[in-house]
Amino acid sequence: MTSLSTKKTPSKHLSSSNIPQEAFDWYDEYAHGDIDRRTFLSRLGTLSIAGLTLSVVAGALTPNYALAEQVSFNDPDIIASYLEFDTPNGHGKGRGYLVIPKNVNADNKAPTVLVAHENRGLNPYIEDVARRLAKAGFIAFAPDALFPLGGYPGNDDAGREMQKSLDGNKIEGDFMDAATLLQKHAFSTGKVGMVGFCYGGYLTNTLAAAMPDTIQAGAPYYGTPAKANIEKIKASLQIHFAEIDQRVNDTWPDYEKALKANKVDYTAYIYPKTNHGFHNDSTARYDEKNAELAWQRTVSFFDKTLRA
Structure with missing residues (x-):
């Protein structure tokens, strides 16, 4: 790593x-x-x-995104750009932040990871997560659900209202088409993982259920379960919870029961004394020790599941 x-x-x-x-x-x-x-x-x-x-x-x-940079956008080991793509299962057109390790190309391919943001669009924290993944050797792609409305507005309050106004099924379709894009990318090994936070955790669970032949590994952070097709999940899951997060944690017993019943390969971690959003290093909810532990586990999980 x-x-x-x-x-x-x-x-x-x-x-x-x-x-x-x-x-x-x-x-x-x-x-x-x-x-x-x-x-x-x-x-x-x-x-x-x-x-x-x-x-x-x-x-x-409240998030202060000036604090949320662990990997610079101009880090010499990565190449970052914005990419528009077709989303026939969603809003028709999507846009996301694509980050590729500099040494990856058609002759030296890499596994991929789809990054799903919270309920407010593609903010700088999520872009930094994509850069961290590229720094660890993965092709990372972070779509912006708000692209149909002009993209993340630079303000979380406005972003939340914008995302709330969109059709959730179409957002899911946008991310599904993004996963297909990664699987077929010229530099991709064809293996696709997914990590998401809050709403993005829900999307990670949802795509694992809806795209069992595409998503091979999922790492949802404090996300609620998929609403359907849990029995179809083939991906390995590494699930991260904050201890002080009753809204999400109340959904876990039934979800765990369904995962066990369907023999899904999963591991779940609960991080003590943490709040929802503990991985987001732009607010006081950030818990450095547990965030770093969770991220080390996540990268190791993708190394194990996507590089084999």
């Missing part, structure tokens, strides 16, 4: 130990559209947090 420079949480970023758990719970409700921004801020205002203002706490919970 290619090592990356160690990412440290910047001192200007509050750590989770400085923020009451209620604030994380309310942010999770806000991020998933259960409450609006006014309600979220109003609730934060009821907390007594010594020495910290409402704006500081809200700012710590």
